[in-house]
Amino acid sequence: MEAIWEYRDLIFIKGGLLTVEVAVYSLILATIFGLLGSWAKLSKNKVARAGADGYTTIIRGIPDLVLMLLIFFQGQILLNRFGESTGLWTFVEIDPMTAGVFTIAFIMGAYYTETFRGAFLSIPSGQIEAATACGMSRPLIFRRIIWPQLVRYALPSFTNNWLVQLKTTALVSLIGLQDIVYNANAIGRKLREPFTFLFAALVFFLFLTAVSEIALRLLERRYSAGIRRA
Template sequence: MLNLQGYGWMLLEGLQMTVLVGLCSLALAICLGIVGAGAKLSGNPVLRGGANVYTTVIRGIPELLLILLIFYGTPTLIQNIAGDMGYDIRIDFNPFLAGVITLGFIYGAFATEVFRGAFQSIPRGQIEAAQACGMHRLLVLRRIILPQVWRFALPGLGNVWMVLIKATALISIIQLEELMRTASIAMGATRLPFTFFFIASLLYLGITLVSVFIQQRLENWANRGIRRA
């Protein structure tokens, strides 16, 4: 019988934290993705340029480096600037908040491309027909575009979620007690690295399997009434 030496509940708490960080990060990523996609498809060159810089830079820098930069680098930078101005302040970022913001910011760049493709997949004729019926832009967005965007975006967002939930393991480096961090603590206390890391891998796999099931149900819901060739 597998002996977890009293650390089983710690792993479950770490699992809950991992899922919570993942869901909060995904919500932020979706918000940034919609805004970023709108900027990329905008006729304003400044907005388009800013969105292109965002997606290019973020996708080109390793996630771990960005986490370290935000959690450790940003407070130090602010403190140094304040010190040069004669202020003595100390800033400590909350690990949960730092993890959510960093992962949401990173995967918002990927979600931007997902939503951009989804917006472009909507037939232009539908939008023109809605405008011909007298609908203003916001009404077209609410009644024509957004209901269909989710149908095209869900497969891509599912992939973003799969990668994001695995990336939560990286935030163990900022001492947030998610699944990877709790597995490391249990391993250090019991000297059973294979046992706890193997269990952690099974729990990550469990999240993936549940996510695949939910994604399939959401895609079926979004595609209801759509005739398949």
């Protein structure tokens, strides 16, 4: 415990904050991917539906670690080759933070796509038709009818996906990003106490999970308040 307290700034403050940043940034981007993917799957356009189906099928069939390494290493090579062939740029360097956030968001976006698609299909179509018949505009229908129910139906699956995504952030340590796992492992190997410091990282992730579950349960209670009163 004394060793953990001595390196608390490097592990919990620097590494922990970086882990939270990766999780939050990737969540925002993954939500955007998920909304776009669900819109494409529900679209009448065959090309959009085929693209969304291919996206979710391929991503869910590739290990997260493989995709992380491919984007970080091979992605940079492909970008530089494309820049040289077109003359648009000479050299592009993908930093670990960008690669980690984008990869995690790209992976989880496939799962959020199914979450939002299922939530949208759970909304009774008669409500949207009735709102249209009453003369409500599309933005108003989305804000007053679709969005509140979309959040309520999506939250259980969204919570599970977010908790998985939170654990997936540990993969960024493999591409050199100094998150809590990277720092805990490096210090533990240096002091020959790997279990002690990795256990500290484990406790940190459990803490984030507990806080996330409490926050999302409160959010679910808020959006289900009317239903429960009924």
